[in-house]
Amino acid sequence: MKEKIDQLFENEAQLPKISSVVSKVMEMVGKPDVVIADLAKEISKDPGLTAAVIKLSNSAYFRPAKPVKTVQESLMTLGIKTVKDIILLNETKGILKKELKGYQVDGESNWMHSLIVAELAKRIAVQKKLKVDKDVVFTAGLLHNIGKVILADFFPTVLMQFRAELQTYEGPYTDLEAKYFGYTHQEAGAKLLAKWNFPEELIEVARYYTEPEKATQFPELVSIIHIANCIVLLGGMGIDIGGLKIPLSSKALQNVGVTEGDLQMYYTLLPEMVKHIEELISV
């Protein structure tokens, strides 16, 4: 099975893709001296993307003070990094809103899970006044489990044995992925993001979000996403074949300074966050 997945990674035509405009935009916003006019020009090369940026900028979620009519206005009103989030959101929707058959998660649930993890992670970063780049937090949350999209396609052939073994399996869930596919979905996700030339932060989150104690470069960011993911699963959103078998890491709680009271608050906030996110995706 590992060979088949390796072949997939070599043959890029079959991998989920992002458009060249989007990767160019990602690269541009990563630089400190980015010029709004240049960025607007780049985004405007893609009419679909342009329309999506303007539409999403006017959603109840972002609540612009006055209606946004151009990409340039969007960049000036909401800021470069928010527009980057909008672009990634629009681009990854088609990839993340996909039924993960073997995992038993439908497309809508996976999409909602990704968005709520992103939203909660952002709230944790703000509430805990962490030094991490808050704009990266949302993106990292959005993409944390993207590797499932890769492995889901390989499930059908092993599903019967996989779930039979799962019934009595006591170890970490992802060890079973490694056993059956040669890759965990974290490894697959990290590989995919590396293929897309995405920043190191996002790659490390995808790689270690279920075992944050192994994160070496961005332990704080990885811990935030880890905690957000656990809470969202607890609420049942995006819960997959593995159930609740990912342990919540006490190291992660320590890294971020999350207390028992915080956990309770985050969990209780979930319904309001769902409402907020629904405003974002209803456009």
Place this chain on the structure above:
Amino acid sequence: MLNKDVKIINVGIADIQGGQSPSMIRTTLGSCIGVVFYSPDKKVGAMAHIMLAKDPSGKDSSKNPHKYAETALPELVKRMTELGCNKGEYFARLFGGASMFKGMNSSFLQNIGDLNVSVAKEFLDKEKITLLVEDVGGHEGRTISLYLDDGRILLKKGGFEKYLYKVR
């Protein structure tokens, strides 16, 4: 098989929904509990997706009654009344309440599921609503679908699925 005329009613987190045959009501649960009421004679039912047994702050439940068992369950009874069902005409089933991650050192998160289940049972007992079927606890998430034409429930858990037909 799902007939295409069947309307699917999704129950969100901290939400209550009701309906009548031939609709189907569905939700996905982690530590939350799903309380299902169904009247086999009138073919109507309602489902609550409850997050916590009680409101820890004491301030939120008036604003968001469906989050907490102590306020949501009376609402669920009310919903059945609105659907034209008196007590005694409908029966309860209970799902979810999985316990959180192993080795967790948060007693709050660890115990949400169990507390939810025990508060729901106390309520049903007190209100004399018969509990027919339960599938609670463990580490698995569950998706439950209530088919209002005959009250069967499709339970999906840990990669498996089964129908539960007991309705009275």
